[in-house]
Amino acid sequence: MMNIDVLSIFPEMFEGVFGHSILKKAAEKGAAEYNVVNFRDFADNKHQTVDDYPYGGGAGMVLKPQPIFDAVSDLKERAKSTSPRVILMCPQGERYTQKKAEELAREEHLIFICGHYEGYDERIREHVITDEISIGDYVLTGGELGAMVVIDSVVRLLPGVLGSEESHIQDSFSTGLLEHPHYTRPAEFRGLKVPDVLVSGNHKLIDEWRMKESLRRTLQRRPDLLEEAELTEQQKKWLEELIKLNE
Numbered sequence: 001m002m003n004i005d006v007l008s009i010f011p012e013m014f015e016g017v018f019g020h021s022i023l024k025k026a027a028e029k030g031a032a033e034y035n036v037v038n039f040r041d042f043a044d045n046k047h048q049t050v051d052d053y054p055y056g057g058g059a060g061m062v063l064k065p066q067p068i069f070d071a072v073s074d075l076k077e078r079a080k081s082t083s084p085r086v087i088l089m090c091p092q093g094e095r096y097t098q099k100k101a102e103e104l105a106r107e108e109h110l111i112f113i114c115g116h117y118e119g120y121d122e123r124i125r126e127h128v129i130t131d132e133i134s135i136g137d138y139v140l141t142g143g144e145l146g147a148m149v150v151i152d153s154v155v156r157l158l159p160g161v162l163g164s165e166e167s168h169i170q171d172s173f174s175t176g177l178l179e180h181p182h183y184t185r186p187a188e189f190r191g192l193k194v195p196d197v198l199v200s201g202n203h204k205l206i207d208e209w210r211m212k213e214s215l216r217r218t219l220q221r222r223p224d225l226l227e228e229a230e231l232t233e234q235q236k237k238w239l240e241e242l243i244k245l246n247e
Contacts, residue, residue, distance in 0.1 A: 105155075
């Protein structure tokens with residue numbers, strides 16, 4: 001089972017996320033356990049202040065090191081975990097990818113730090129965290145929404161969480177390519193038909209169609225992914241054909 005701790009001054013934001021859909025099912029199946037802690041509870045002052053003015057002046061407030069240091073130490077001690085991944089949600093961090101999700105899904109204990117204000121005291125970065133993650137090149141009010149995104153993407157990869165073990169393997173980005181188009185019943189809707197190959201019953205042709213469409217969609221929408229995708233010789237031939245058709 002994976003233990004997931006979240007440090008936030010707005011713990012109520014996670015109630016709906018952890019209480020529904022796949023994340024709820026993961027907890028019910030014993031694949032993941034969630035714990036959200038208000039790190040104000042660890043502040044060493046009577047007003048539970050967790051931020052202060054930056055040295056050297058400047059706009060905004062900075063998250064103090066003491067509440068975070070003490071909160072993380074407490075979580076490690078409670079979980080008897082000496083080497084959890086301690087993740088700081090930060091716009092300066094590593095851009096989040098499916099590869100990173102797969103890496104984190106192999107861990108037993110994750111601790112997410114969700115800050116607000118102008119930034120973090122640098123000693124938090126240097127001595128507490130193991131990973132800094134950004135979910136995109138933009139700035140959010142706090143780290144909570146980013147942490148939710150990362151947790152969702154990781155938990156769905158845990159064994160037994162999804163209905164089909166093949167589901168996440170075929171997801172966009174898991175193969176290095178965007179996923180192929182999907183269709184369901186009816187075979188014809190308002191004059192719009194499902195591709196004939198999908199109702200042919202020929203699984204070899206269906207697999208080929210799906211791979212070609214995956215390559216086509218990636219070429220059209222995210223050609224940058226093709227630079228690092230590990231393609232078979234057959235896939236390379238299909239890609240060459242698609243590129244010629246688009247010239």
